[in-house]
Amino acid sequence: MGKSIAMNGGEGPNSYTHNSKQQRKGSDRAKVLLSNCIQEKLTVENKLNTANQQIFRIADLGCSVGPNTFASVQTIIEATELTFKTQILEYKPPEFQVFFNDHVGNDFNTLFKALPLDRQYMAVGVPGSFHGRLFPKASMNFMHSSFALHWLTKVPEEVTEENSSAWNKGRISYVGSSSEVVKAYTEQFVRDMEGFFRARAVELSSHGLMAILMPCRPEGTLPSESIIMQVFEVLGCALTDMAKEGLVSEALVDSFNLPIFIPTGNEVKEVLSNIEHLTIEKSEEINYPPNLSNLEDVRSCIGHVRAVMEGILCEHFGAELLDQLFERYSNKVEQFSKTSVFTRIEKLENLFLLLKRNPSS
């Protein structure tokens, strides 16, 4: 299962809590879509049409520490209640049990303390990788995952082996790397997504729904043309500079790679076509190009990259390197933004999918 990846915990200036606006922006745009989809596609089963109060179990997979996860859960609950009201004659709101999932290294203590006091659901934390099984068979009614599925379970091994043809020397992602590196990353992504979807197909109850929001790149583009990956690779440039100046060992930089892959929508759907019982009910691409000529947007983006990356960078390079690394990173991103080094900036995309668990026949 590889190393545990976790966003920065706590409440400090570099915490994920205070640096997840980009994620929030995406979620806000997806909110209307999510709400409409639930009302359109959620089937209230006959057995619910009774006077007994029912249990409706929701999971947020890759929830991090909030506050975005609480907003998503609220949207799901409100839309579900509306749907129940419409479909059930003697309506009684179900009891909602919400499962917040992330890696075991996630700061669940902070997450739990931040739970909304006025929540109308029972909250539970689930530590573990969503690439494997997390819940009992057919036990979940609705699953959700937002901005988490681009994380791989691990860096593909070939990429870190010095005598492999896919060795990724001098880079931290597949941007600008050989086709062997890109291939290794693509295959890792396919394996991981398969694991994710197979686990969910088991865990979702019959007619259960799953909504996914994840960064993707436009159809017809190469993996290395992803603008998000390009922004991440600037960290690699900063690290290479520091290695040249003798501030960090070259070998340490060579052995570091990001376990991230940004697919196209079709690459995701291709994986799904091999999964029994899951069908695509809705597929949309949400575009919101960040304005990288706006300094505030750029800084928000840099703050976000730090909140997200600090954990794995710290583990590999040690904490003392971080401040200098991010100062250099920040300067480089601002400079690259001004000089249009980044390509296809106009095509930043997010993929929204609504999937349904069909009954086993």
Next chain:
Amino acid sequence: MGKSIAMNGGEGPNSYTHNSKQQRKGSDRAKVLLSNCIQEKLTVENKLNTANQQIFRIADLGCSVGPNTFASVQTIIEATELTFKTQILEYKPPEFQVFFNDHVGNDFNTLFKALPLDRQYMAVGVPGSFHGRLFPKASMNFMHSSFALHWLTKVPEEVTEENSSAWNKGRISYVGSSSEVVKAYTEQFVRDMEGFFRARAVELSSHGLMAILMPCRPEGTLPSESIIMQVFEVLGCALTDMAKEGLVSEALVDSFNLPIFIPTGNEVKEVLSNIEHLTIEKSEEINYPPNLSNLEDVRSCIGHVRAVMEGILCEHFGAELLDQLFERYSNKVEQFSKTSVFTRIEKLENLFLLLKRNPSS
């Protein structure tokens, strides 16, 4: 719901993890009892007698950070599997989902990292007070609570009010206090236990079981004759000494009280007699007098008191006081043990109860 109470987290020398041997000792003795009770009383319902794999949901209420909670869960799972094997012809082990519950201030991060890697269950953390609702209606098959129910939701208000007849000046528990103080504590205990049992009666599935292990005092003794409370009250003596020496303000000591009550078995059963749908299937008292003339036992006991009490003491008095306080406490307990200041040391007891959720008629 009052303040959140949590045992010391982490892995340090004063952590609950390394200072819960007394609890473990009690659990070990209760282990055989627990296992036998499950095999004797667990009813495998007809609907389980199918080829489909079933879900069996277990909760440990007041789990703290381990390792005791993992040992208890293991006992419950093994006994449940044995029972299923005996009662079901085409046996297939159920899927176990285990809910680890404690206050929101509990160190869930440490708990999650300590989860046994070879566990045969899916693990979940549930933040919140077990004196209220935590789970959906009729959703739990087995609940367990060990050494947690002597904690009250709060110190009874009268006890902290200067112009109340129950003001508990100069003491931190009801040991040696006026009858008004004892009455206030007793009433708080009854209210809290009622809340606990009523919530469980809703959450347990029909025929679901609950096992409780909690410290109690012998029948016919007064609340203040509890040896556990006497050992805790020595902290009060140490604090009063420090106040006299001007090391801490007297008002601060006066306003501190422990939210703990040690009942007799009959006091617990009296509360239960008012709860619909819960019946007592088994009741036993487990005696294991600690040998307070053995210095190692005394020190283990002192280490445990620190792991348990440090959190609330720190919140009230500040962290800087703690080392000195516990040094004085340690000296006093060792001295009192030698000079037999503690009464009824031979009568330390624990109450074990097995309860069943009977179907609503």
